[in-house]
Amino acid sequence: KNEVEQSPQNLTAQEGEFITINCSYSVGISALHWLQQHPGGGIVSLFMLSSGKKKHGRLIATINIQEKHSSLHITASHPRDSAVYICAVRAGDSGAGSYQLTFGKGTKLSVIP
Amino acid sequence: GAVVSQHPSRVICKSGTSVKIECRSLDFQATTMFWYRQFPKQSLMLMATSNEGSKATYEQGVEKDKFLINHASLTLSTLTVTSAHPEDSSFYICSAGRGGLFDTQYFGPGTRLTVL
Numbered sequence: 001k002n003e004v005e006q007s008p009q010n011l012t013a014q015e016g017e018f019i020t021i022n023c024s025y026s027v028g029i030s031a032l033h034w035l036q037q038h039p040g041g042g043i044v045s046l047f048m049l050s051s052g053k054k055k056h057g058r059l060i061a062t063i064n065i066q067e068k069h070s071s072l073h074i075t076a077s078h079p080r081d082s083a084v085y086i087c088a089v090r091a092g093d094s095g096a097g098s099y100q101l102t103f104g105k106g107t108k109l110s111v112i113p
Numbered sequence: 114g115a116v117v118s119q120h121p122s123r124v125i126c127k128s129g130t131s132v133k134i135e136c137r138s139l140d141f142q143a144t145t146m147f148w149y150r151q152f153p154k155q156s157l158m159l160m161a162t163s164n165e166g167s168k169a170t171y172e173q174g175v176e177k178d179k180f181l182i183n184h185a186s187l188t189l190s191t192l193t194v195t196s197a198h199p200e201d202s203s204f205y206i207c208s209a210g211r212g213g214l215f216d217t218q219y220f221g222p223g224t225r226l227t228v229l
Contacts, residue, residue: 033217033218035220040222041151041204041206041222041223041225042220042221042222042223043206043208043220043222043223044220045217045218045219045220048217086156086157088157100147100159100162101147101157101159101218103156103157103158104156105155105156106156
């Protein structure tokens with residue numbers, strides 16, 4: 001079973017700072033998700049990627065398949081970015097109809113005004 | 114983007130009663146839905162995979178007779194917690210996907226269950 005490790009577990013930043021959250025996994029994957037969970041509990045899928053880099057607004061996600069590592073970057077952070085960010089991976093041998101995810105424990109981000 | 118809803122968002126029940134949670138994909142058909150449980154300050158734990166028209170696949174350690182899953186249509190899956198106990202109190206989240214190999218999953222807003 002894949003082991004998914006995130007760092008840091010907790011992160012406090014000043015508004016405007018550049019933020020990086022890291023995710024490492026132990027077994028080859030077919031896809032990696034970055035998710036955002038707000039205090040109310042709802043989860044939003046930010047990115048799904050299997051190679052390279054994706055950008056959406058102030059968010060950038062990168063993945064290095066060889067190193068089994070992904071990073072989520074937030075530029076010009078804002079208090080509304082405060083949430084738990086979760087990395088989740090889909091196994092590399094999953095069939096087309098199955099994509100069970102293995103989740104990291106999450107990184108709690110607090111952005112202070 | 115695709116939307117997944119859950120109902121109710123919050124439920125409080127007495128020990129021994131049963132609670133049904135609905136998960137709906139509002140604007141797409143989901144052949145597969147997933148049910149997760151999340152305890153405070155813990156990550157999501159997959160409970161079961163729900164397939165339309167067939168029996169759910171449960172993860173090891175999850176009692177299928179206690180957590181009944183029904184995937185009656187391509188847009189609705191239900192999770193029934195039978196004879197609920199205080200230790201079943203948790204945050205239950207469903208997700209759904211269209212089924213493509215590289216498709217993303219869409220998560221519901223979650224249901225907070227409190228068993229007194």
